[in-house]
Structures are given as C-alpha cells and as structure tokens.
Amino acid sequence: MSRRARLDTPGTLHHVMVRGIERRRIVNDVADRKNFVKRLGELSEATNTSIYAWALLTNHAHILLRSSEIGLAGFMRRFLTGYAISYNRRHRRWGHLFQNRYKSIICDEDVYFTQLVRYIHLNPLRAKLVKNLTKLDGYRWSGHGVLMGKVKNDWQDQDYVLKWFGRKEGEAKGEYRNYVKKGIDQGRRPELVGGGLIRSLGGWSAVKALRRSGDRELSDDRILGSGQFVERIIKEADAKIKYQLPIKEQNQKINEYIARLCKNKKVSIEELKSGSRCREVSGVRALIAIGLVKKHGVALAEVARRVGVSTAAVSKIIKRARQ
Secondary structure, three states: OOOOOOOOOOOOEEEEEEEEHHHOOOOOOHHHHHHHHHHHHHHHHHHOOEEEEEEEOOOEEEEEEEOOOOHHHHHHHHHHHHHHHHHHHHHOOOOOOEOOOOEEEEEOHHHHHHHHHHHHHOHHHHOOOOOOHHHHHOOOOEOHHHHOOOOOOOOOOHHHHHOOOOOOHHHHHHHHHHHHHHHHHHOOOHHHOOOOHHHHHOOHHHHHHHHHOOOOOOOOOOEEOOHHHHHHHHHHHHHHHHHHOOHHHHHHHHHHHHHHHHHHHOOOHHHHHOOOOOHHHHHHHHHHHHHHHHHOOOOHHHHHHHHOOOHHHHHHHHHHHHO
C-alpha cells in the first residue's frame, strides 16, 4: 500500500518523531548530542522554523515545530541528511542512520499544544535518563530546561510556550512546571504520537460511543484533532495544490488576489510593493500576506516578494495573526 503525501502548509504545527534504523542509536556520546542540537537550532533560525519542544534520547527524538516557507519536508531533509553525514564520518560508518521515513502528525494547537509540550519534555524521565523532575529541570538534551531557564538555547521559542501558562515569566514558569509535574503519573500516552479518529477522541470506547449515537466524525491518520479541524487541514492542503500547479496559473491567481484586495482597500499595487509603513498600506499588506499564506499555501518568501517586505516581516505578520 502506497504512503500518502504529507500534509503541510506554512504555519502548520507538527509533532515529529525520528528513530534510528532498526532501533539503533542516533547519538553515541556528548559530542553527537551537541552536534544534533546545534544543527537543529541553526537550521531553525536559518529557515524561520519555530521549535517549541524537543527531546533527544538515545535512539530517537521528538520535536514540536511550526513549519515555515521551506516546509516540513525541506526542513527535515536538510536536518537529518546533514546530521547523518557528520555522524557517519565521525564514527567511520556507512549506510542509513535514520528510518527511511520520519513520522509527523499535524496537531490541533488549541487542544493539544500544552499536552504535547509536556509529553515531549517528559520523555527523558520516562526513559530513565534522569531520575526526577528536579534533574530534568537542568537536563541539557530537551527543551524543558530551556523553559525553566536552566539551559540556554536562543533558537527555541521559549516566550510563545510560556505565554500559554501566564503573562509574567516567573509566574508562567511556575505554572508550567506544575503542569509538567501533574503529567508524570500519566505515563506513556499513545494518543499523542499518532493521528486518526481513535487517537483524536481519546480511545476506542469513545469511537464506539460516537457510532452508537449515529454521529460521524471525519478523521485522518496524519492528523490529531477533531473532525472539523481535519476538514480544515484537508481543505488547506487542497488549496495549496490548487495554487501550486501549474506555475503560470498560480502566478495569475496570486496577482488577481492582490489586485482585488488593493482595489477594495483603495491602495495601489505600487504603494504596496514600495515597502511603505503607512497604516493603510500596512493593513492591506497584512491582509494579503495572511490570505496568501493561510488560505492558499503560498511560501513566505514568495509572499514577501509580492508585497515589498522581507520574509522575516511576513513571518511576523503571520505570527501576530496566529496569536
């Protein structure tokens, strides 16, 4: 049975899991771990990929990230290939290091974001790499220590995560740690490492109850979320394909979209592309950027070129809209 294509539009939240081939090690020592984490951080900054949670174990790793204009596939290909080459060279080995296909699940942020952060950061404790939560607070090979302020990684989006737990940093750290502590007794949570209806509803009993009631819920094993969320993601993926192919048609539709919004808001395309920070122009630019990225799956770099600002500026617009 052929594998289905990954679903991904810029701004999508993914829970990514990578494993060593045949469950073998992907890190042997501290030098390997430093190399893995350094490459993850450098690439996240270079591609504007937001990383919220991560944990590096012996033979696998978890990452919670939001894809950027490069897409999940582009990010992971560069990351895993670069690390594997350096690992093989250092250990004088040949062949594949990782399983041929990493696992990625699109997640409903409103429902699962904090649960996934907690689940991922508790992995070292569950794997007995650390003895207790106090030891985990200072553990260098997961994002938990960064959130607690014990480990420094400038590339990890600490602020975004902590805002889910409080307005002030100190208060947020305390609430976050209490939340993590409450999750220790939950053990392994298989519903958070996959998609589909059973996982999204929390178990087979919930699925059977839904069927007995006569209700139907759309599901997809690539997505962790409600039927409504699944439907939205599928529509976004369809829109992305629609606007990507063929290129000539894609360009025409983008131009028509920009021209229509500029006309409605009485802003000229020349003003839009001039980089003007005038309130009216900036407002139209934001509407166009959000529409092209969220509705039509256009890459951030392409949107930036069309509206006369940098890719970083478009990324900030999308991030503000999300928040």
